[in-house]
Amino acid sequence: MRTTLSPETDASPTTLPEKTTIQLTINGSVHHLELAPWTSLLDALREYLHLTGTKKGCDHGQCGACTVLVDGKRINSCLTLAIMKEGAEITTIEGLAGENGLHPLQTAFIEHDAYQCGYCTPGQICSAVGLMNEGRAKTTDDIRELMSGNICRCGAYPHIVDAIQEVMKIDPKA
Amino acid sequence: MNRFSYSRPGNVDTAVGELTRHEGAKFIAGGTNLLDLMKENVERPNHLIDINHLALKTIEDTEDGGLRLGALATNADTAYNDKVESRYPLLSQAILAGASAQLRNMATNGGNLFQRTRCYYFYDTGTPCNKREPGSGCGAFNGFNRIHAILGTSDENPETRCIATHPSDMAVALAALEAIIRVTGPNGERTVPIADFHRLPGNEPWLDTTIQPGELVTAIDLPAKGFPDYYAYIKLRDRQSYAFALVSVAVGLEIENNQITDARIALGGVAHKPWRKPEAEAMLVGKTVTEADFQSVAETILSGAKGYGHNTFKIELAKRAIVRALQRAAKTETES
Numbered sequence A: 001m002r003t004t005l006s007p008e009t010d011a012s013p014t015t016l017p018e019k020t021t022i023q024l025t026i027n028g029s030v031h032h033l034e035l036a037p038w039t040s041l042l043d044a045l046r047e048y049l050h051l052t053g054t055k056k057g058c059d060h061g062q063c064g065a066c067t068v069l070v071d072g073k074r075i076n077s078c079l080t081l082a083i084m085k086e087g088a089e090i091t092t093i094e095g096l097a098g099e100n101g102l103h104p105l106q107t108a109f110i111e112h113d114a115y116q117c118g119y120c121t122p123g124q125i126c127s128a129v130g131l132m133n134e135g136r137a138k139t140t141d142d143i144r145e146l147m148s149g150n151i152c153r154c155g156a157y158p159h160i161v162d163a164i165q166e167v168m169k170i171d172p173k174a
Numbered sequence B: 001m002n003r004f005s006y007s008r009p010g011n012v013d014t015a016v017g018e019l020t021r022h023e024g025a026k027f028i029a030g031g032t033n034l035l036d037l038m039k040e041n042v043e044r045p046n047h048l049i050d051i052n053h054l055a056l057k058t059i060e061d062t063e064d065g066g067l068r069l070g071a072l073a074t075n076a077d078t079a080y081n082d083k084v085e086s087r088y089p090l091l092s093q094a095i096l097a098g099a100s101a102q103l104r105n106m107a108t109n110g111g112n113l114f115q116r117t118r119c120y121y122f123y124d125t126g127t128p129c130n131k132r133e134p135g136s137g138c139g140a141f142n143g144f145n146r147i148h149a150i151l152g153t154s155d156e157n158p159e160t161r162c163i164a165t166h167p168s169d170m171a172v173a174l175a176a177l178e179a180i181i182r183v184t185g186p187n188g189e190r191t192v193p194i195a196d197f198h199r200l201p202g203n204e205p206w207l208d209t210t211i212q213p214g215e216l217v218t219a220i221d222l223p224a225k226g227f228p229d230y231y232a233y234i235k236l237r238d239r240q241s242y243a244f245a246l247v248s249v250a251v252g253l254e255i256e257n258n259q260i261t262d263a264r265i266a267l268g269g270v271a272h273k274p275w276r277k278p279e280a281e282a283m284l285v286g287k288t289v290t291e292a293d294f295q296s297v298a299e300t301i302l303s304g305a306k307g308y309g310h311n312t313f314k315i316e317l318a319k320r321a322i323v324r325a326l327q328r329a330a331k332t333e334t335e336s
């Protein structure tokens, strides 16, 4: 079914900029991209930079698969525009491993078998890095509550919580 | 999503000027509600004014002992701010009950106030909705209305009917705290009490707030009285986290020598705006905690409530939630 579009808000494409050059800093390197203003950060990462680790689940902020870190804070990359993040430091799952190998959370996810299909995993891990940066989770219940923005369709939650708990050194009984 | 142009003003006057000059433009803050609705073609701005670079991110004391929350401070930074946590824990709790950690990192205080209803028909451009398309009808009235309003609805005239709720948790706490919204527009600055910020659907369900075209919210002022000792925020929903409220209740009490000296009760999930009933609050003042009749208070708040089928359960649910929230705030709650 179609919506009727009111003329005053239906902008004429000819008067609009098709693309602008946008500078994004991703995993430490600077990229210059020709993007339309309506490109989400998620689409910029996946379709233009081919950083396909970040996943598109719902595209509406409801699943957390697209979670990335912007200046160290976790956000949903599907609900922000790439052009709004000019000048920010963006970290994706591809940028978490360092010189000494995998990020401790990546290792813990492997050791705890914290995934089945793996689709939600990059978002879960980036979200958990954000959780640790925030420093608010003190108990297992806190981890569950503060990770609720990441849905796992396979239901790997118990192992995900175990992995995070271990890296955060939270007593499982706390 | 429709095409649009984009600008990034550096100060409030430029931002307001751009919005005033540019018909069909919208501000974008966190983007978590606007972009969601643009992807559904419910919102179709032709120009976005990115207000994230305005200097409206601070949280600072006001001269009268209150606290000023910048419109562009994020929900996360607000909920975890030391002063908010210690002086207005009701607000911290309400914000943290909403959305997810990622969304709260993006969502701003200003944007939160303007978030639109989660009515499924409002989101679905294939169905009638008076809020989205004035005069087209209300899909929810005879449809699935489990999440819809039970108080202050507009249900008589099919062309102005609307039984939507306002989905914000933060706004419910702000209603209990009697916050003042600071606004700058083409005609200068003004302040709007939170009670007058959102409106009931009435004959114009397409209007959510009393804010005029071209106006920008710059800050939210919290008065000094923050109810840090006796408060509760209860949010009832279909899952424990990351879901909108079916019913929520914010309570702030002042209690001296076991006697209630001030009481505020605001409900979310039940109306087009946070719902307060001053007569009900007055029933508590002067009573001791033990003699106060929380059940009558709840009955008074829900007087005139009306269900539409799927949502009729909310009437009883709201009463029980009010009683429980009052007990929790007064610290008389018993385990059950």
Ligand SMILES: Cc1cc2nc3c(=O)[nH]c(=O)nc-3n(C[C@H](O)[C@H](O)[C@H](O)COP(=O)(O)OP(=O)(O)OC[C@H]3O[C@@H](n4cnc5c(N)ncnc54)[C@H](O)[C@@H]3O)c2cc1C
Residues within 6 Å of the ligand: A060, A061, A062, B026, B027, B028, B029, B030, B031, B032, B033, B034, B035, B036, B071, B072, B075, B097, B098, B099, B100, B103, B106, B107, B108, B109, B110, B111, B112, B113, B114, B115, B167, B168, B169, B170, B215, B216, B217, B218, B242, B243, B244, B245
């Ligand atoms: C999956 C999901 C779950 C959610 N769950 C909850 C929940 O449980 N509880 C809850 O309360 N909320 C919930 N939310 C909603 C969320 O809190 C709002 O989307 C958010 O607060 C909006 O803020 P924003 O800064 O992103 O606004 P934006 O999307 O940027 O803007 C929203 C509107 O406000 C206008 N605007 C923004 N700032 C200003 C300003 N300063 N002055 C004038 N106009 C302005 C914009 O033009 C736009 O029309 C949820 C959202 C999602 C996606």
Ligand code: SF4
Residues within 6 Å of the ligand: B117, B119, B120, B121, B122, B128, B129, B130, B131, B132, B137, B138, B139, B140, B141, B161, B162, B163, B164, B205
């Ligand atoms: S309840 Fe309001 S928002 Fe929902 S369909 Fe009816 S008119 Fe639209």
Ligand code: FES
Residues within 6 Å of the ligand: A055, A056, A057, A058, A059, A060, A061, A062, A063, A064, A065, A066, A067, A076, A077, A078, A079
């Ligand atoms: S893809 Fe962004 S939250 Fe689902």
Ligand code: FES
Residues within 6 Å of the ligand: A114, A115, A116, A117, A118, A119, A120, A121, A151, A152, A153, A154, A155, A156
């Ligand atoms: S591992 Fe399959 S969705 Fe989480």
